[in-house]
Amino acid sequence: MNQVPNRASSKAVMSGPDVSRAISRIAHEIVERNHGAHNVVLIGLQRGGTWIADVLAERIAQIEPNLVVPNGSLDVSMHRDDIGLRPIVPGAISEIPFDINCAVVVLVDDVLYTGRTVRAALEGLNNFGRPRAVQLAVIVDRGHRELPIRPDFVGKNIPTQASDEVDVSADGVTITAVES
Amino acid sequence: MKHCRSIDELGKEGLLRLLDSTDQMAEINRRPIPKVPALRGKTVVSLFFEDSTRTRLSFETAAKRLSAETMTFSVSTSSVNKGESLRDTVETITDMGVHAFVVRHKSAGVPWQIAQWTNASIINAGDGAHQHPTQALVDCYTVREAIGRHSLDGLNVTIVGDIKHSRVARSNIAAFTMLGARVTLVAPPTLLPPHTGQWPVQISHSLDEVLASTDVLYMLRLQSERMDQGLIPHLGEYGNRFGLTDVRAQRLQSSAVVMHPGPMNRGVEMHVDPADLPNSLIHKQVANGVSVRMAVLFDVLARGAEVNSLKEEVVA
Structure with a gap:
């Protein structure tokens, strides 16, 4: 049902409320998996993952009212393996104003695709310290992995063509089939 | 961009891109x-081919922080002493497989000349009295950081001293005016080049007259090593008229900042100890040097021009 036809068209696959409910569920799953949110820190990947990490932090605060979950962001552009192969995207600035040593880091991104961004993020995290564990939360897993990386928390699995473009925002998720 | 040789070549767009990218590099640092x-x-x-402390070290540190390999060429122990020409030196190094030259030379235009002998990128670390673009980037970044906003619109920048021999002044005049600042040059007539009429600057021969309206006071080093024509009668007199003394420092606006590209001639253009100045940015200039040069190296060496086929899909 979610298979996108191979023509130039946009299709909404999740509504705004769907995205919001998915983030709520992921918040509960993070708390459940880690037996509370003690020692959990969120790191949104620039740029698509940062707003999701912000919302996740709010939702976790509602579930665990006595706890503030530290929330940072990481720009992975200096750690990518395709530098020089594509135009440089103007960089966002990483902000991790807390110690990640011995913490459980939940990386947050909008779309999981090849896994190369996550690989770069894992490498980038090394510069900040040694987390006790790293988990991965994404709104959309669209398949086509090129590395042995899997998400721990998924909003929705959506099969796609490699040429599709997936757009995630608070207003929902759309897939645009691009004719090649 | 392929090369970083002058502020004019960078243009305003390139200047802004590098300054923004420097923020990212500063976070890494x-x-x-x-x-x-x-x-x-x-x-x-x-x-x-000329001496340097901070420029050379900051470039090498910048390259290492970005995981590039660095090679250092030292003129005093090289075959230049056996009469090897600049061209042969450049071609020899090119044959070893390098991607970028960071060049300093006493003659203006050398970075453009070298670019004809190699496919590598050229970064100008100072050519004669012509350009020193990375110093101007450092200074613009440091001022932006100090005033807390990106545009320098309406800011009064006063550059004092040996304009004639200063590549720093030439690059800074171009960069500061590109960002919207008003630049005033203060120097004795003998230390001004003949063609300042074409520059977008005001000229004054009295530091005391412009002190009160100055937001950024930029002191230049008196380049005694390039001075063999009796351009100033006496170092002491120069210091009295154009040096930053305690009295002058107190007459600056409380918000005004003081800069110097280094190395300082204490007792000539700098009578005060910069450590005693409340708004000295001199140490910030050095500290920001590494971040700025990382941004330049990254921009020059990580261009994505060759392959566009990956574009969107790898970003996801």
Whole structure:
């Protein structure tokens, strides 16, 4: 049902409320998996993952009212393996104003695709310290992995063509089939 | 961009891009482990035919923090002493496989000349009295950081001293005016080049007259090593008229900042100890040097021009 036809068209696959409910569920799953949110820190990947990490932090605060979950962001552009192969995207600035040593880091991104961004993020995290564990939360897993990386928390699995473009925002998720 | 040789060549767009990118590099330098793999496999050679402390070290540090390989060319121990020409030196180094030359030379135009002999990128670390673009980037970034806003619109920048021999002044005049600042030059007539009429600047011969309206006071080093024509009668007199003394420092606006590209001639253009100045940016200039040069190296060496086929899909 979610298979996108191979023509130039946009299709909404999740509504705004769907995205919001998915983030709520992921918040509960993070708390459940880690037996509370003690020692959990969120790191949104620039740029698509940062707003999701912000919302996740709010939702976790509602579930665990006595706890503030530290929330940072990481720009992975200096750690990518395709530098020089594509135009440089103007960089966002990483902000991790807390110690990640011995913490459980939940990386947050909008779309999981090849896994190369996550690989770069894992490498980038090394510069900040040694987390006790790293988990991965994404709104959309669209398949086509090129590395042995899997998400721990998924909003929705959506099969796609490699040429599709997936757009995630608070207003929902759309897939645009691009004719090649 | 392929080369970084002058502010005019960069243009306003390039200038702004590099300043924004410097923010990102500064964040990397604040990390517990300030090193990223961005330029793995690239080789940068520093080719300095003139002396340098901070420019050379900051370029080499910048290259290492981006994981590039660095080679250092030292004129005093090289075959230049056996009569090897500049061209042969450049071609020899090119044959070893380098991606960027960081060049400092006493003659203006050398970075453009070298670019004809190699396919590597050229970064100008100072050519004669012509250009020193990375110093201007450092200074613009440092001022932006100090005033807390990106545009320098309406800011009064006063550049004092040996304009004639200063590549720093030439690059800074171009960069500061590109960002919207008003530049005033203060120097004795003998230390001004003949063609300042074409520059977008005001000229004054009295530091005391412009002190009160100055937001950024930029002191230049008196380049005694390039002075053999009796351009100033006496160092002491120069210091009295154009040096930053305690009295002058107190007459600055409370918000005004003081800069110097280094190395300082204490007792000539700098009578006060910069450590005693409340608004000295001199140490900030050095500290920001590494971040700025990382941004330049990354921009020059990580261009994505060759392959566009990956575009969107790898970003997801």
